[in-house]
Structures are given as C-alpha cells and as structure tokens.
Amino acid sequence: NAGVTQTPKFRVLKTGQSMTLLCAQDMNHEYMYWYRQDPGMGLRLIHYSVGEGTTAKGEVPDGYNVSRLKKQNFLLGLESAAPSQTSVYFCASRMTLQGEQYFGPGTRLTVT
Amino acid sequence: GQQLNQSPQSMFIQEGEDVSMNCTSSSIFNTWLWYKQEPGEGPVLLIALYKAGELTSNGRLTAQFGITRKDSFLNISASIPSDVGIYFCAGQLMTGTASKLTFGTGTRLQVTL
Numbered sequence: 715n716a717g718v719t720q721t722p723k724f725r726v727l728k729t730g731q732s733m734t735l736l737c738a739q740d741m742n743h744e745y746m747y748w749y750r751q752d753p754g755m756g757l758r759l760i761h762y763s764v765g766e767g768t769t770a771k772g773e774v775p776d777g778y779n780v781s782r783l784k785k786q787n788f789l790l791g792l793e794s795a796a797p798s799q800t801s802v803y804f805c806a807s808r809m810t811l812q813g814e815q816y817f818g819p820g821t822r823l824t825v826t
Numbered sequence: 827g828q829q830l831n832q833s834p835q836s837m838f839i840q841e842g843e844d845v846s847m848n849c850t851s852s853s854i855f856n857t858w859l860w861y862k863q864e865p866g867e868g869p870v871l872l873i874a875l876y877k878a879g880e881l882t883s884n885g886r887l888t889a890q891f892g893i894t895r896k897d898s899f900l901n902i903s904a905s906i907p908s909d910v911g912i913y914f915c916a917g918q919l920m921t922g923t924a925s926k927l928t929f930g931t932g933t934r935l936q937v938t939l
Contacts, residue, residue, distance in 0.1 A: 718868075755931055756832075756914055756916075756928075756929025756930050756932060758929070759926055759927070762926070772926070773926075804868050804869075811925040812857075812920075814871050815927065817868030817869050818868050819866065819868055820866070820867070820868055
C-alpha cells in the first residue's frame with residue numbers, strides 16, 4: 715500500500731516548456747488536490763477534483779491544467795512554464811470531505 | 827487568497843522545553859488541523875479539531891480550537907530532537923461539494939541538545 719505517490723521527484727524546465735506531474739493514490743479516495751508550496755508561505759490550492767472525471771479551480775489555478783481520467787490518478791500540467799512556477803508541488807487525497815488529507819512526498823520544480 | 831497568520835515564524839529551543847504556537851484568521855472555520863512537515867516530505871496530520879472550544883491531545887501534543895472559531899494553538903511538551911520540522915495550521919470550511927484547506931505560513935522548529 716503505497717499511499718500517495720508523485721512523479722517525478724525533481725525537474726528542471728526552461729521557460730516555455732511544458733510538462734505533466736503525475737499523482738497516484740491506491741486508497742480508492744474520491745477527492746484529490748494539487749498544492750504548491752513556496753518559501754514563507756503555506757500550501758496554496760491549485761486545482762482539485764471531487765471524483766473521477768471532475769476538476770475544479772483552487773486558489774491559484776492560472777498557468778495550470780488538470781485531468782482526472784482515472785480515479786486513482788490526478789495529473790497537473792504546465793502548458794508553458796514560467797519562472798514564477800518554480801515551487802514544490804504536493805498532491806493530496808482523501809476519502810471523504812471530512813476525512814484526513816494524505817499528502818504525497820512532493821515534486822520540486824525549477825523553471826529557468 | 828486567504829492565508830492564516832501563524833506565529834512564531836521560527837523557534838529555537840532546547841531539548842526538554844515546551845513549545846507553543848498559534849494561528850489566527852479573520853474568518854471562521856469548521857475544523858482546525860495541525861500538520862508537521864519534515865524535509866523532503868509532505869505534511870502529515872498531527873491533530874484535528876472539530877468543535878469550538880475543543881481541546882485534544884496526541885501524546886505530547888495538545889491543540890485547542892478557539893471559542894471564536896477564528897484561532898487555534900498547538901503545544902508540544904518536553905520537546906525532543908525528532909520534533910524538528912515545520913508545523914502548519916490549517917483551517918477547513920465546508921462549502922457545498924468542496925471542503926478546502928487554508929494553510930498557515932508555518933512555524934519552523936529547531937531543537938538543540
């Protein structure tokens with residue numbers, strides 16, 4: 715039982731490049747979330763999903779897209795990376811709205 | 827977007843000392859949560875509080891949900907080296923089909939021997 719996994723762990727992109735971050739959970743959780751964490755700030759919600767095939771915008775969605783084609787996977791895409799997207803990205807999932815959010819180990823992304 | 831005010835930003839304490847940190851918000855929450863994050867890892871839930879006034883303990887950790895629903899504190903008693911990390915508060919408000927967490931800015935705790 716791996717919990718929440720994220721790939722890749724590290725990535726360096728040039729400005730304008732695109733990439734996709736993958737989050738996978740094996741707990742059959744309905745709800746999944748993508749956050750970014752920047753120095754001196756708490757985690758901020760980018761996008762979330764309340765079930766397979768659904769997505770919604772969070773607090774800081776601009777420049778990102780997401781897809782939830784399978785219940786266990788939640789993909790975060792950067793269409794055209796910018797230096798302001800340099801951050802650590804965390805995925806989380808939970809079974810119910812009241813349940814605990816379980817976080818993945820994070821992806822450190824640097825955009826030069 | 828909203829961020830919670832968490833203080834202190836950092837603490838350097840000696841092993842065995844007690845620690846106290848708190849979080850305040852301009853708006854109310856239904857739930858207060860406290861997380862710990864270690865280097866290279868995601869946050870891990872320590873304590874969840876569901877009712878105003880609630881006081882909950884988990885080992886050496888004690889947290890309270892403020893009466894006004896706009897604040898919470900976390901105490902760690904008799905700190906040990908493995909308490910090192912960043913502690914985040916988070917408030918949760920149920921809204922329709924979503925239940926989003928708003929995180930504090932974190933308290934970095936260093937414990938010296």
